[in-house]
Amino acid sequence: EIVMTQSPATLSVSPGERATLSCRASQSGSDNLVAWYQQKPGQAPRLLIYGASTRATGIPARFSGSGSGTEFSLTISSLQSEDFAVYYCQQYNKWPLTFGGGTKVEIK
Amino acid sequence: EVQLLESGGGLIQPGGSLRLSCAASGFTFSTSAMSWVRQAPGKGLEWVSSISATANVKYYADSVKGRFSMSRDNSKNTLYLQMNSLRADDTAIYYCAKGSPHNGALMDAWGQGTTVTVS
Numbered sequence: 001e002i003v004m005t006q007s008p009a010t011l012s013v014s015p016g017e018r019a020t021l022s023c024r025a026s027q028s029g030s031d032n033l034v035a036w037y038q039q040k041p042g043q044a045p046r047l048l049i050y051g052a053s054t055r056a057t058g059i060p061a062r063f064s065g066s067g068s069g070t071e072f073s074l075t076i077s078s079l080q081s082e083d084f085a086v087y088y089c090q091q092y093n094k095w096p097l098t099f100g101g102g103t104k105v106e107i108k
Numbered sequence: 109e110v111q112l113l114e115s116g117g118g119l120i121q122p123g124g125s126l127r128l129s130c131a132a133s134g135f136t137f138s139t140s141a142m143s144w145v146r147q148a149p150g151k152g153l154e155w156v157s158s159i160s161a162t163a164n165v166k167y168y169a170d171s172v173k174g175r176f177s178m179s180r181d182n183s184k185n186t187l188y189l190q191m192n193s194l195r196a197d198d199t200a201i202y203y204c205a206k207g208s209p210h211n212g213a214l215m216d217a218w219g220q221g222t223t224v225t226v227s
Contacts, residue, residue: 043220090155099154
């Protein structure tokens, strides 16, 4: 099983600032099959990024993903009020599919 | 617009059974892989099971293997999760998710979830 480890667990950021979230995979896979999801309280997760760096339909350009091999990151260039949420990375390269434990982005 | 509507959750005693349903609309259900993902109270996301478009391939997490069974009825655009021998640690919100056309294991749309409480 590929273990996905996210850091930090909580990130305190002021609106307008940049946030960088990290995700490490225990194994390297082909084609960088890593996705990022956003989840707000009481809501279902929403796909933000797939293939490590491709934005999903309708996702603002302030969200960007990067990385390869075992190290991946999600950057929010200028945090808006609606971006304060929990973010999960997920690998879909091998079964079982696995998620990271999440990073909560909170208002500083 | 893709819509996924889960139902069938509720309060069930340990050892009991439940069947969850997910009614899909707004996309071609019969050509889409589908998945179930759960979230225990205050916890992160846990993948449960996935099924191919024609139901000939199914995958299960070790935590549910032998107890849960995933199926689909493409004529009704509906996905199912049969859950048997339920345990307290199965308590969670259960989400159904649609697989991307490019890679069925990528979950590109999610329902709002149905809550299962085992107690």
